[in-house]
Amino acid sequence: MNRTTTEKVVKSLKQRHRKEKLFKAAGFASVCFGFLLVLTLISDIVIKATPAFHQHWLKLEIDYQQEWLGVDSLDYEKLESADYRKVLRRSILAMMPEVSGRQDKRSLYKLVSNNAEFTVRDALLKSPEFIGKKKNVWVMLDDDVDSYLKENTEFSQTGIRISEKQAGWIEQWYNNGLIDKQWNTEFLTSGDSREPELAGVRGALTGTMWTMLVTLILSFPLGVAAALYLEEFAPSNRFTDFIEVNINNLAAVPSIVFGLLGLAVIINLFGMPRSTPLVGGVVLTLMTLPTIIIASRASIKAVPPSIREAALGLGASKMQVAFGHVLPLAMPGIITGTIIGMAQALGETAPLLMIGMVAFIVDVPMGVTDASTVMPVQIYLWADSPERAFLAKTSAAILVLLTFLMMMNTLAATLRRKFEKRF
Amino acid sequence: MTSSTLIFVILFLALFSYWYGMHRSIKVAGGVTKVKQLVSLPRQFGLLTALWCGIPALIVLLLWTVFEATVIESLLVAKLPQNIQEMTPSQLGLYLNDIKIMAQQNLGEVTETSEQIKHFAALEFQQLNLNAAWLKSAIIFLVCLSCVMFIVSRFRLDYRARAATEKITLKVLMACSGIAVLTTLGIVLSVLFESINFFSEVSPVEFLFGTEWSPQTALRADQVASSGAFGAVPLFVGTLLITFIAMLMAVPIGLMTAIYLSQYASQRLRTVAKPMLEILAGIPTVVYGFFAALTVAPFVRDVGESLGLNVASESALAAGIVMGVMIIPFVSSLSDDAINAVPKTLKEGSLGMGATMSETIRHVLLPAALPGIVGAILLAVSRAIGETMIVVMAAGMAANLTVNPLESVTTVTVQIVTLLTGDQEFDSAKTLAAFALGLMLFVTTLALNVVALKVVRKYREQYD
Numbered sequence: 001m002n003r004t005t006t007e008k009v010v011k012s013l014k015q016r017h018r019k020e021k022l023f024k025a026a027g028f029a030s031v032c033f034g035f036l037l038v039l040t041l042i043s044d045i046v047i048k049a050t051p052a053f054h055q056h057w058l059k060l061e062i063d064y065q066q067e068w069l070g071v072d073s074l075d076y077e078k079l080e081s082a083d084y085r086k087v088l089r090r091s092i093l094a095m096m097p098e099v100s101g102r103q104d105k106r107s108l109y110k111l112v113s114n115n116a117e118f119t120v121r122d123a124l125l126k127s128p129e130f131i132g133k134k135k136n137v138w139v140m141l142d143d144d145v146d147s148y149l150k151e152n153t154e155f156s157q158t159g160i161r162i163s164e165k166q167a168g169w170i171e172q173w174y175n176n177g178l179i180d181k182q183w184n185t186e187f188l189t190s191g192d193s194r195e196p197e198l199a200g201v202r203g204a205l206t207g208t209m210w211t212m213l214v215t216l217i218l219s220f221p222l223g224v225a226a227a228l229y230l231e232e233f234a235p236s237n238r239f240t241d242f243i244e245v246n247i248n249n250l251a252a253v254p255s256i257v258f259g260l261l262g263l264a265v266i267i268n269l270f271g272m273p274r275s276t277p278l279v280g281g282v283v284l285t286l287m288t289l290p291t292i293i294i295a296s297r298a299s300i301k302a303v304p305p306s307i308r309e310a311a312l313g314l315g316a317s318k319m320q321v322a323f324g325h326v327l328p329l330a331m332p333g334i335i336t337g338t339i340i341g342m343a344q345a346l347g348e349t350a351p352l353l354m355i356g357m358v359a360f361i362v363d364v365p366m367g368v369t370d371a372s373t374v375m376p377v378q379i380y381l382w383a384d385s386p387e388r389a390f391l392a393k394t395s396a397a398i399l400v401l402l403t404f405l406m407m408m409n410t411l412a413a414t415l416r417r418k419f420e421k422r423f
Numbered sequence: 424m425t426s427s428t429l430i431f432v433i434l435f436l437a438l439f440s441y442w443y444g445m446h447r448s449i450k451v452a453g454g455v456t457k458v459k460q461l462v463s464l465p466r467q468f469g470l471l472t473a474l475w476c477g478i479p480a481l482i483v484l485l486l487w488t489v490f491e492a493t494v495i496e497s498l499l500v501a502k503l504p505q506n507i508q509e510m511t512p513s514q515l516g517l518y519l520n521d522i523k524i525m526a527q528q529n530l531g532e533v534t535e536t537s538e539q540i541k542h543f544a545a546l547e548f549q550q551l552n553l554n555a556a557w558l559k560s561a562i563i564f565l566v567c568l569s570c571v572m573f574i575v576s577r578f579r580l581d582y583r584a585r586a587a588t589e590k591i592t593l594k595v596l597m598a599c600s601g602i603a604v605l606t607t608l609g610i611v612l613s614v615l616f617e618s619i620n621f622f623s624e625v626s627p628v629e630f631l632f633g634t635e636w637s638p639q640t641a642l643r644a645d646q647v648a649s650s651g652a653f654g655a656v657p658l659f660v661g662t663l664l665i666t667f668i669a670m671l672m673a674v675p676i677g678l679m680t681a682i683y684l685s686q687y688a689s690q691r692l693r694t695v696a697k698p699m700l701e702i703l704a705g706i707p708t709v710v711y712g713f714f715a716a717l718t719v720a721p722f723v724r725d726v727g728e729s730l731g732l733n734v735a736s737e738s739a740l741a742a743g744i745v746m747g748v749m750i751i752p753f754v755s756s757l758s759d760d761a762i763n764a765v766p767k768t769l770k771e772g773s774l775g776m777g778a779t780m781s782e783t784i785r786h787v788l789l790p791a792a793l794p795g796i797v798g799a800i801l802l803a804v805s806r807a808i809g810e811t812m813i814v815v816m817a818a819g820m821a822a823n824l825t826v827n828p829l830e831s832v833t834t835v836t837v838q839i840v841t842l843l844t845g846d847q848e849f850d851s852a853k854t855l856a857a858f859a860l861g862l863m864l865f866v867t868t869l870a871l872n873v874v875a876l877k878v879v880r881k882y883r884e885q886y887d
Contacts, residue, residue, distance in 0.1 A: 009777075016779055023781035027683025030676045031696055037748055038699050041706070044718050225599035233593060234600070247603045252802065252872040253865065254809020256836055257610055260861045263843065264613035271492030286606045293603070319589040347707025350811035350836070353844055368427075376709040376812075383713045383816060391717065398710050405705055 045402075049395035051150045055184040055197065057138045058112060058173060062091045062120055064131050071131075079125060084117040088139075096169065107166055113140035113197050138180070143196040143389035145170060149179070160388060187396060191362050192378065196389030199382070201397050203364045207277055207357070207372030208346065214281025214368055215288065215345050220338055222285070223292030224327075227334075230293070231300040232322045251290035258287045259354025267355060275356040275371040283351050288341040295337020299330040332419030339412040343405050349376040375401045425556075426488050429563060433484070437477035440571045444472025444578075451578045463584035471588045475574040478591070480567045487559050495551050502547055504540060522548055614865055617858030624852045625653045630859060632656060636822035636833075638842060638853045653856055655863070657822035661739065661832030665814060666807040668743025668828055669750055674800060676747075677754030682784055684755075685762050704752035712816030715745035720817055727829060735819070735831040742817040743828065746810055750803050757802065761795025761879075762788055794878050801875035805868040811836040835860050 068090055069082040089109055093099065099108050116139035123137045124130060141149075144161045148170065162170070173179050190200030226247075234240040262283035266272050272279050303326050311321045352358070357373050358381065365372035373381070375397065382394040448468035452461045461468075496519060500508060507518060518541075525545035578584075622630070633654015680700070684693055720741035727734030734740075765788055773783040789796070819831030820841060842857035 016782070020779040020781045023784070024683070024687055027679045027687055030679035031683050031688070031692070033676060034680055034696070034699055034703065034751065037751075038702055041710075041714055044714065045710070048717075222599050222602060225596045226602065229593075229596035229600040233596065243600055243604055246607045248876070249869060249872055250603055250606060252805060252868065253610065254806075254811070254836070254868055256809065256811045256839055257614070257861055257865050260839070260843075260858060261606070261610045261613055264617060264858070265609050269613075270489050286602075289602065289606070293600075317585070317589060319592055343705065347705075347709070349707070349709045350815075350840065353815075353840055356844075358844055376707055379709050379713065380812065380816065383709075383716065394713060398713060401707065402710070405707070409701070409705060 045395045045398050049392060049399050051147070051389075052187060052392035052396035053184055054150070054181045055186065056141045056146050056149050057180050057182055058141050059178045059180065060088075060091055060112075060120075060137055060139055061095065061134050062087060062123070062137045063094060063134050064124055065090075066132050069131070079128060079131075080121070082121075084121045084124075088112070088117050088120050096172075099169075104165065107163065108169060111142055111145050111166060111169065113142050114195055115140055115198050140197050141179070143387060146197055147388050147392075149174075149181075187393070188400075191364050192360065192373070192381075193362065194360075196385075196387045196393055199390070199393055201375065201378060201400055203361060204373050204375045204378035204397070205400070206364050207361075208374040210277035210365055210368050210370075210372065211280040211284065211352075211374055212342060212346060214277055215284045216338075216342060218281065218285040219288050219292055219341065223289050223338070223341075224296055224334055226289070227293045227296030227300055228322055228327065231297050232326065233318070247290050247293055250286075251294065254350075255287055255348055256350040256354065258283050259351030261286065262351060262355045273369055273371075275359050275361075275373075276369050277365065277372055277374075278368040279355050280352050280357050280374065281368070283355060284345040284348060287348065287351065288345045291341040291344060292334075292338050295340065296330070296334045299333025299337065300326060302333065303329045332415055336412045336416045339408050339415070343408045343412075346405060346408070347376055347401070349380055352377050353380070375404075426484060429484055429560065430481075433477055433480045433563065433567065436480070436567050437473040440476040440567075441469040441473040443469075443571065444575065445469035447472075447575050448578055448584070451580060460580055462581050463586075467584040467588055468578060468582075471584045471591075472571055472574055474588060474591050475570045476567050478595070479570050480563050483563060483566050484559075487562075491555060491559075495548075495555060498551055499544060499548055503544060507540070526552075610865065614858055614862045617855050618862045621852060621855035621859045624855070629653060630655050634824050636838075638838070638856050651852060653852070655835075655860065657824040658833060658835050658838055658860070659863075660824060660826065661818070661822070662808055662834040662836075664739050664826055664828065664832055665743045665746060665818065665834060666804060668740060669746035669807045670800070670804060672744055672747025673750035673754050673803060677751045677803075678758050678796065680751070681755045681759040681762060682788075685759055686780065686784060686788075700752040700755055703748065704756075706749075708749065708810060708812040709816070711745050711749050712812040712814075715741055715813055715817035719745050732829060734829045737817060737819040737831040738829050739818065739832045740828040742814050745817065746807055746813050749810070749813065750807060753806060754799055754803050757799030758792070758796050761792040761799060764795060765791045794881065798875040798879035801871050801878070805871035805875070808871075809836065809864060809868050811840060815840050835864055839864070 064087060068086045069079075069084070070086075071078045071082045089105075092108060092112070093105070096108060099105060119139045120137055123135065127135075145166075147160065148162045148167070170179070186198070187200045188205075189202055190198060191203035193199040230240065230243065234243075262279060266279055266282055267274055272282075307325055307329065308321050311325045312318070316324065352374060357377050359371060359373065360381070361371055361373050363370070379394055379397050379401065382390045382397065445465045445468055448461060448463075448465045449455055449458060452458050452465075458465060499519070499522070500515070507515070510518065522541055522544045525541055526548045630653050633652065634656045635652035635654045636657050637652045680696075684696055688696065716737075720736060720738065723738055723741045723744070724734045724736055727738075769787055769791055770783055773787040774780070778786070814834045814837050818837055819833050820837065821831065822833050822838075823830055825832060839857045839860050842853055842860075
């Protein structure tokens with residue numbers, strides 16, 4: 001009997017070891033799969049974002065003829081409302097004298113951005129002495145041309161929304177050295193736009209900043225106060241238990257439900273203005289409060305009782321112990337928890353869609369009651385846009401958002417390492 | 424004054440009353456040299472005065488801000504002609520909106536009769552707002568002043584200012600912790616209230632068991648499909664389908680990752696792999712949605728077409744896969760906790776009896792950690808059901824009743840977003856349906872969480 005068991009074991013050993021290897025390999029494979037996912041995700045976004053880092057510009061020799069402008073004096077106010085479109089178009093035509101026919105002309109004009117006439121205007125307003133003279137001005141190319149230049153290395157073929165004729169003109173400009181590729185700094189300094197080449201994230205970034213400010217101002221004191229009460233003062237009764245259960249459940253409620261709450265109560269019942277960072281901040285506060293409370297409670301719990309007892313023994317009141325000793329010692333952990341909660345709020349989209357922060361807003365918001373949008377919602381809006389150039393812009397906006405998140409998380413990790421006390 | 428300036432004014436007044444309270448307490452004591460006769464320190468008196476100045480004023484301001492719009496509106500309506508007052512609520516709302524827009528512009532002379540009423544009302548509205556602003560500032564000043572006077576009048580040598588301050592502070596802390604309860608109450612009431620409105624128009628049976636979902640109600644009663652259909656079964660099936668695909672992806676990978684990292688991996692691999700999981704967990708869902716819609720969905724379609732399958736461009740598979748990726752770190756970290764909570768003696772006993780590592784894991788560790796893992800999976804399911812952005816961006820809008828992962832389905836969250844974004848009347852069945860869906864979502868996730876927590880807690884008691 002004994003021998004047969006040993007034999008059985010020896011016989012099965014090979015198979016068991018093979019199974020062991022397989023199991024280990026499966027585990028390793030899933031870890032590798034995780035790495036692969038992170039790599040794919042990040043590289044996919046970076047690759048898609050690279051076109052948005054640059055923007056092509058065209059050097060035009062603008063002829064500021066007075067009759068085209070429709071002004072006869074050097075009055076500044078009149079200069080502002082002069083006919084720059086005509087000047088721009090005539091100047092383009094002067095450069096391309098062989099183009100004739102209405103249709104061709106129109107497709108030629110389409111190659112430069114809608115913004116070009118304002119660039120031409122600003123160039124003249126800056127140096128009005130050029131009126132009646134010629135001046136070289138760099139203007140932005142249209143997003144279709146921009147994408148075409150970035151995607152194609154040869155000019156012979158037609159591109160997406162670029163005809164053969166247009167491709168020929170672009171080639172001519174390119175060979176004459178009139179087209180230049182520059183860093184796209186406008187992406188960070190301009191607001192949203194329907195034209196992809198003009199759209200930037202400044203409006204969304206400012207909106208995010210205001211929203212986060214409201215969230216921080218509301219959620220940090222409220223969260224810390226609630227945690228302090230529950231850890232230090234709350235009697236252990238049914239009401240306290242009820243609060244605890246509530247907090248734990250709220251942490252797991254889908255974020256979109258908070259959006260419904262914001263819409264039904266904060267906007268429709270309290271009549272706070274829609275689409276504003278104020279409402280967004282309040283909704284995100286309600287959403288992040290459980291996170292902050294749970295983290296703060298853990299941090300307060302980690303302060304050893306000996307500290308409390310020492311302070312109480314010296315005659316401090318419970319309130320003085322809480323505010324003078326426990327809270328300062330727990331602060332690093334509380335701040336770390338708050339940063340993590342804020343990072344969560346920064347990436348949140350769904351509840352903000354509900355309260356109308358999804359509107360198309362060009363202006364940069366100047367306060368918490370201005371209509372605005374935030375970075376994640378901007379990403380959502382651009383991802384929905386049909387223009388090809390918005391694909392790169394979306395990815396670039398994602399990179400900006402991820403950079404901010406990374407910074408916040410690194411800050412939280414550093415704080416935790418630096419100030420973490422082991423008692 | 425606007426509310427935000429008033430807040431600063433109140434804070435400034437509180438600062439001033441801190442100084443004033445201190446000053447008064449010293450006076451009560453009879454000069455700086457006799458301060459020791461006071462039971463509490465002068466700064467405790469100051470703090471108490473500041474609290475008495477600030478807190479009532481802030482409460483009044485909050486209440487005022489909350490109810491101001493409603494009260495002004497009803498005052499305005501009371502001044503409108505009878506025939507306008509008798510309009511339906513939605514018409515009245517539009518009319519009032521016109522007035523408000525008019526009041527924001529420069530009011531000139533108007534000649535049309537119908538416009539004259541509006542013009543008059545807009546002027547009235549401006550006047551009401553102006554009066555309200557004045558009244559608000561005045562009341563708040565009065566509250567500040569009277570509260571400070573009251574508390575200062577009570578200062579005596581043996582007045583226990585610190586005890587009084589601490590009592591107030593404790594109440595404030597208590598109120599803060601009550602906000603969680605208020606939030607839950609707010610969610611339940613808002614969702615429930617609108618759902619009841621919805622169910623008075625559409626029967627709950629039709630909502631829960633109907634298989635036709637087309638909430639696009641027509642503007643006129645005589646148009647085609649004027650009623651709209653609110654059978655939510657296709658949404659539930661779609662949600663469950665995508666959740667199932669996500670779980671199929673996340674549970675094996677998350678569990679294996681947790682097992683490998685906790686049992687096999689070297690310390691070095693662990694220090695690299697943990698941040699990797701944290702990155703996956705920290706990526707905003709809108710980014711996952713973008714990834715799903717523009718990278719995974721085309722990829723899935725191309726692969727499917729090369730195999731000769733007909734794949735929808737917004738297939739449930741693509742959304743499910745990306746949602747699975749999002750949930751991997753969640754499953755992994757929770758199962759890691761569950762596995763680590765199993766006492767070491769169990770594992771060492773099994774290894775000592777000659778079992779291989781994988782046998783120990785499969786036959787000892789996993790069964791012992793099973794309740795914790797089940798809890799983790801339940802929590803992950805509740806996350807997947809409530810996830811919004813991935814499905815909004817990568818899943819379809821049309822309600823198909825199908826379990827084929829290659830077709831396009833829609834989910835509960837997608838419909839909530841589509842029904843509520845954009846402008847519409849608040850009391851139409853279409854918008855109310857979103858709240859009914861929200862109620863379903865809230866109840867489902869709540870139940871899953873409660874069950875999961877119970878399972879986990881029950882398990883913990885066994886080994887502690």
